[in-house]
Amino acid sequence: MSLKQNLRELNWKRNFADKRLKLRIKFLLFYLIKLFLPCKTNECDLSKVKKILIIRNDHLGDMVVTTGLIRNLAKSGYQLYVVSTKSALDIVKFNPYVTGTIIYDDSTFLNWIKSIARIRKESFDAAIEMKFIRFFDMKNMIFCSYVKTPILIGFNKSDIQSFNLSICNYPHANHVTEQLKQVLELFNIAYDDMHYELPISESIKTKANLFLKEITANNKKVVVLNPFGSSVARLLSNKQVHIICNLLSAKYKTIVIGEENRSKQLSLPESVAVFNSASILDVVPLIELSDLVISVDTSIVHIATCFNKNTIAFYADSDPNQPANDKKSVYHYKFSIFKAALEDYFNNKEYLKTHSPNRMLPITHDIWAPNNKNAKQILFDQGNMSNVDDEIFKNKLVQSLKTID
Structure with missing residues (x-):
């Protein structure tokens, strides 16, 4: 190995160590914040649920694929509300299965606070946080924690005290619709083919x-x-x-x-x-x-x-699970594994203590x-x-x- 290659690899190792340290400090701060989140009771009677909030604070495509879930819930007699970004809410603007929508905006701290204030004007029998990809968003987590509902459902959230129902989900390659079916199964709903729909004027x-x-x-x-x-x-x-x-x-x-x-x-x-x-x-x-x-x-x-x-x-x-061909890719893969492990244990430590799910990085x-x-x-x-x-x-x-x- 040449001197130039040695120096390059040393630089990668140093950057890898720096990133790990910064990420540990970041999650230490998250742990401190988590201690002060509102706590839900463990009692969850889904038979009493009539009004449901779908929390879909992400992108347009995410909302499109969620229309199958919305339809199946509504056809089973539930009243559906959706909170998301303004652009994503356009997807359900003319959807007959949606009773109401609330805008989520975290573009600035003030807008984020206003979003929390908006959602707290309503109360729900249950709220479902739809993000299941292992990417942690503290602002979204805090927002969910302050929704007025006795039942807060999420994916892989056994260690977040604001959630009292956690659906285990470590998707490696399953299509997103398979994850959405888990919500319907939780409510004992016999679902259709989960096709997407987009009504317009x-x-x-x-x-x-x-x-x-x-x-x-x-x-x-x-x-x-x-x-x-x-x-x-x-x-x-x-x-x-x-x-x-x-x-x-x-x-x-x-x-x-x-x-x-x-x-x-x-x-x-x-x-x-x-x-x-x-x-x-x-x-x-x-x-x-x-x-x-x-x-x-x-x-x-x-x-x-x-x-x-x-x-x-x-x-x-x-x-991300393919063998890497170069050292830079190896270090990137190792950091991805390290980051995923921190996120998994932050969100779902209680479940991971007693179970051993396949925690390979997802193939998006x-x-x-x-x-x-x-x-x-x-x-x-x-x-x-x-x-x-x-x-x-x-x-x-x-x-x-x-x-x-």
Whole structure:
């Protein structure tokens, strides 16, 4: 091993040690905060529950997949309320199974305090915190603890005194719908196929129909392309967008969706149309009326699943349990294991004392897979989608298109 390699490895070891120390200090602070959280009694009579709060303080795609749970609970006679971010609540804006919604906003400390004040104006017979991925969010934990309810249900929360019902769940590769079924089983509900649904207004449908009439011609099929993900790592490059458009130009009219300012940064072919939307709901009828959906963003993939659309979904290969090929990846894997262990024991120590669940790191591309028989999932090894080799990208896309066309 060269001097340069030795120095690099020493630097990785030092960074690894620094990260471990900082994380230990962070969780020590969390432990102190946890001592002061409100405590629930262990008595839980689910037979008396009528009014339920679904706590879904995360992203659009998470809300889409939760619509199956909401429907099954409501059809069993429960009154459903949902708390989430403003954008995610758009997903259930016209959902007939939702009685009411409350906005959660933790963008600033003041907004977070206001969110707690808002939720405390209501009381519920039970509240269900839906996050089951092993990622710890202290602000969300405190928020949940102050919901007015005698029964607070969560995943892997046996060591959090504010929760008095904990559902054991250490998903390695099971799809998200399998985790949602555990909630229904807790309430002894016989569930359906857990399909997603996204009701919208007639005015939104009309807008999409008018747009399609204006831009479609020559009996071409319509493809909806979303090249923008929720993070920089999930953005397609301009070259990749051109590869997609060129491959589709003979058979399809391509419509790019996404934030207007992002779309303007792409140098798109003249034949490509851009659909500007004020809300995620605006693209729903567009997806429903399309012949094909191509996306790097899982929320769009899940919306396409609502209609069993032909879909090509680009995912990063997120299996953290694969053997690492280099020392840097080894240290990253070790840190991920260390972090997961701290989170597991912080949340669920009481359960882990007496049980030995499979605590492998979750494979998120399996957990959040399209769940659609007409979808093709393309996995890439690179962390940043835009760094995928153009030829590899093109070849995988061509193979997927052959199975659809």
